[in-house]
Amino acid sequence: MSTQPLRQASIELSPPFHDVDSMRVVWHGNYLRYFELARCELLKGFGYDYLDMEASGYFWPIVDTRLKFVRSARYGQTIRVCASLVEWENRMKINYLITDAASGEKLTEGYTIQVAVHKDTGVMEFVSPPILGQKLGLSA
Amino acid sequence: MSTQPLRQASIELSPPFHDVDSMRVVWHGNYLRYFELARCELLKGFGYDYLDMEASGYFWPIVDTRLKFVRSARYGQTIRVCASLVEWENRMKINYLITDAASGEKLTEGYTIQVAVHKDTGVMEFVSPPILGQKLGLSA
Amino acid sequence: MSTQPLRQASIELSPPFHDVDSMRVVWHGNYLRYFELARCELLKGFGYDYLDMEASGYFWPIVDTRLKFVRSARYGQTIRVCASLVEWENRMKINYLITDAASGEKLTEGYTIQVAVHKDTGVMEFVSPPILGQKLGLSA
Amino acid sequence: MSTQPLRQASIELSPPFHDVDSMRVVWHGNYLRYFELARCELLKGFGYDYLDMEASGYFWPIVDTRLKFVRSARYGQTIRVCASLVEWENRMKINYLITDAASGEKLTEGYTIQVAVHKDTGVMEFVSPPILGQKLGLSA
Numbered sequence: 001m002s003t004q005p006l007r008q009a010s011i012e013l014s015p016p017f018h019d020v021d022s023m024r025v026v027w028h029g030n031y032l033r034y035f036e037l038a039r040c041e042l043l044k045g046f047g048y049d050y051l052d053m054e055a056s057g058y059f060w061p062i063v064d065t066r067l068k069f070v071r072s073a074r075y076g077q078t079i080r081v082c083a084s085l086v087e088w089e090n091r092m093k094i095n096y097l098i099t100d101a102a103s104g105e106k107l108t109e110g111y112t113i114q115v116a117v118h119k120d121t122g123v124m125e126f127v128s129p130p131i132l133g134q135k136l137g138l139s140a
Numbered sequence: 141m142s143t144q145p146l147r148q149a150s151i152e153l154s155p156p157f158h159d160v161d162s163m164r165v166v167w168h169g170n171y172l173r174y175f176e177l178a179r180c181e182l183l184k185g186f187g188y189d190y191l192d193m194e195a196s197g198y199f200w201p202i203v204d205t206r207l208k209f210v211r212s213a214r215y216g217q218t219i220r221v222c223a224s225l226v227e228w229e230n231r232m233k234i235n236y237l238i239t240d241a242a243s244g245e246k247l248t249e250g251y252t253i254q255v256a257v258h259k260d261t262g263v264m265e266f267v268s269p270p271i272l273g274q275k276l277g278l279s280a
Numbered sequence: 281m282s283t284q285p286l287r288q289a290s291i292e293l294s295p296p297f298h299d300v301d302s303m304r305v306v307w308h309g310n311y312l313r314y315f316e317l318a319r320c321e322l323l324k325g326f327g328y329d330y331l332d333m334e335a336s337g338y339f340w341p342i343v344d345t346r347l348k349f350v351r352s353a354r355y356g357q358t359i360r361v362c363a364s365l366v367e368w369e370n371r372m373k374i375n376y377l378i379t380d381a382a383s384g385e386k387l388t389e390g391y392t393i394q395v396a397v398h399k400d401t402g403v404m405e406f407v408s409p410p411i412l413g414q415k416l417g418l419s420a
Numbered sequence: 421m422s423t424q425p426l427r428q429a430s431i432e433l434s435p436p437f438h439d440v441d442s443m444r445v446v447w448h449g450n451y452l453r454y455f456e457l458a459r460c461e462l463l464k465g466f467g468y469d470y471l472d473m474e475a476s477g478y479f480w481p482i483v484d485t486r487l488k489f490v491r492s493a494r495y496g497q498t499i500r501v502c503a504s505l506v507e508w509e510n511r512m513k514i515n516y517l518i519t520d521a522a523s524g525e526k527l528t529e530g531y532t533i534q535v536a537v538h539k540d541t542g543v544m545e546f547v548s549p550p551i552l553g554q555k556l557g558l559s560a
Contacts, residue, residue, distance in 0.1 A: 017320060017330055018167050018313055022160045022215065022470075028482045029158060029452035033298055036449070040297060050297055050442075051356055062448045066486040075162065076331055157460060157470055158453055162330075168342045169316070172309035173438055180437060190302075190437055191496055202308045206346040216471055298447050302440045302495065309438060355442065 005084035005095070006136060009042035012101050014078050025072035031108050032065065035096045038083035039112065042094065048135040056131045060092065060114040067110035073098070079107060088136060090127055091115045145224035145235070146276060149182035152241050154218050165212035171248050172205065175236045178223035179252065182234065188275040196271045200232065200254040207250035213238070219247060228276060230267055231255045285364035285375070286416060289322035292381050294358050305352035311388050312345065315376045318363035319392065322374065328415040336411045340372065340394040347390035353378070359387060368416060370407055371395045425504035425515070426556060429462035432521050434498050445492035451528050452485065455516050458503035459532065462514065468555040476551045480512065480534040487530035493518070499527060508556060510547055511535045 013034065021027040043049040053060050073079050078101040087093035091113055098108040116125040116132070133139035153174065161167040183189040193200050213219050218241040227233035231253055238248040256265040256272070273279035293314065301307040323329040333340050353359050358381040367373035371393055378388040396405040396412070413419035433454065441447040463469040473480050493499050498521040507513035511533055518528040536545040536552070553559035 016313065016317055018161065018169060018316055020162045021158065022162060022164045023479050023481070024162045025481070027158050028485065029449060029456070032449035032452065033296065036298055037296055049356075059443050061443070061445070061489065061492065063489050064487070065448065067484070069481065069483050072481065076329075156453065156457055158456055163339050163341070165341070168345065169309060169312035172312065173436065176309070176438055177436055189496075199303050201303070201305070201349065201352065203349050204347070205308065207344070209341065209343050212341065216469075298441065298449060300442045301438065302442060302444045304442045307438050 005086055006088060006138070007042055007046055007085040008082065009038060009045050010080055010082040011038050011041050012078055012080050013037065015073050015075060017075055020075045023072075025074055028067070028069060031067055031069075031098065031110070034079070034081050034098065035065075035067075035083070035094075035110065035112060038081040038096060039094055042083040042085060046135045046137075048132065052135075054119060056129070057119050058116045058125070058129055058131070059119055060116055062112050062114050063091075064113040065110065067108060069108050071100075071105065071107045073100075073107055078102065086111075087113075088128060088132055088138070092128070092132070145226055146228060146278070147182055147186060147225040148222065149178060149185050150220055150222040151178050151181050152218055152220050153177065155213050155215060157215055160215045163212075165214055168207070168209060171207055171209075171238065171250070174219070174221050174238065175205075175207075175223070175234075175250065175252060178221040178236060179234055182223040182225060186275045186277075188272065192275075194259060196269070197259050198256045198265070198269055198271070199259055200256055202252050202254050203231075204253040205250065207248060209248050211240075211245060211247045213240075213247050218242065226251075227253075228268060228272055228278070232268070232272070285366055286368060286418070287322055287326060287365040288362065289318060289325050290360055290362040291318050291321050292358055292360050293317065295353050295355060297355055300355045303352075305354055308347070308349060311347055311349075311378065311390070314359070314361045314378060315345075315347075315363070315374075315390065315392060318361040318376060319374055322363040322365060326415045326417075328412065332415075334399060336409070337399050338396045338405075338409055338411070339399055340396055342392050342394050343371075344393040345390065347388060349388050351380075351385060351387045353380075353387050358382065365416075366391075367393075368408055368412055368418070372408070372412070425506055426508060426558070427462055427466055427505040428502065429458060429465050430500055430502045431458050431461050432498055432500050433457065435493050435495060437495055440495045443492075445494055448487070448489060451487055451489075451518065451530070454499070454501050454518065455485075455487075455503070455514075455530065455532060458501040458516060459514055462503040462505060466555045466557075468552065472555075474539060476549070477539050478536045478545070478549055478551070479539055480536055482532050482534050483511075484533040485530065487528060489528050491520075491525065491527045493520075493527050498522065505556075506531075507533075508548055508552055508558070512548070512552070 019030040159170040220241045299310040439450040500521045
């Protein structure tokens, strides 16, 4: 499984005041929101965002996620969130890198892993359904 | 329309760290979360919480809300949130009072107004459906 | 007191997936986040955002807010949030209007009222401190 | 380094409506809130919660966290969040286990790692400051 990203998307955002905690930095749990914003941008890029997933008969819940915090983001800062699809055949693994938009300095990195679950039966798929490969233009 | 509450419920909570902003007080928008916790306790008390509403064929979206902030709540404090049902015939109006649990000092007050919307048609009801009066034991 | 806005700012956003509730609409409390995003844009426009406020020796907590919900926003929709400063002499009152970006249809409206509080003493000011008028270019 | 917990604390909670997403399960990012509630209970148990940390001259930001989702929590369910302190000498590592309160079925597990940072200098400590061992009654 290559770590060369199959697809990539980036967004820029400025952390809102309500995301900053009393230590004057973004509360750590809010980075999962920023990951989601970049992930949705990535998924939209190949036509398989939340609404498309559901229309295809699958939910793709997150089953595993990790976040490593290198430097804190603060109010007034502009940050860049880059999401990279690195696995797709059995599950979707997306890597994230958050950097300061101005300096490029690394702030946070992490990943999410999602698996397909049948919308109607709730059964988890251990191989990604064909629709994902089709959307990516990677089906056999 | 009397302001004598038809039903009342109270909860106590201690604001979590992630609800506190960089001014070291609970971020104002989080009080709508606390209102909701008390509202659900109130609604459960007469068997008409979110899941019951939906089972009865209606959503009850909030169409109007107001919050007045008198004193700020802080991390480490215990607060009491009291929800009082004051209108029910055409809409549900619930008043809220948040006080410091120890001193009784008033921190925040407000209200929410909800109306019944048909789950399937999306049509808004201008009179509360009979199920609400039945649940309250107040139907004619 | 005129309702002619002294200053105005607008932002566009697409509600993130994590802001949508199980009724498939944006949870009502999240609109206070959208108000804040537009308010900060408005305040930045005349150099008096959160960090400037604090540097000037004042906090400006929200003491009163109201939201009226006309139509629900959904995932995938683009919304426009317009914030208008309508009072400044004794307190800051900002009106908000949220519309569907494509159709212009009204979704939500509301206001926030903020008052100056001395950062060090915690004393509330009943007249806005001179810095606000200076920033607005409206001082006598 | 033993995995035998040095300290443990549990809380029970019922996920609020505003934590549930449009797939009718708790949005994954909200579990970091539940982790925090249990962590604060754990820290309070030996007198070293957020306010105590700060009074001791240190912040303890989270530098690494992981969450694995086994089963989804839903509205109406009561869940139990157990936090276990498993490392303290160089950093604090806390493990979490979320179970259905009624059946004991595993829902989510994960960990957080925190390191001491000097409040005034912002310098990260590579060995936990003596205050932590003292609070735990484990100092040499």
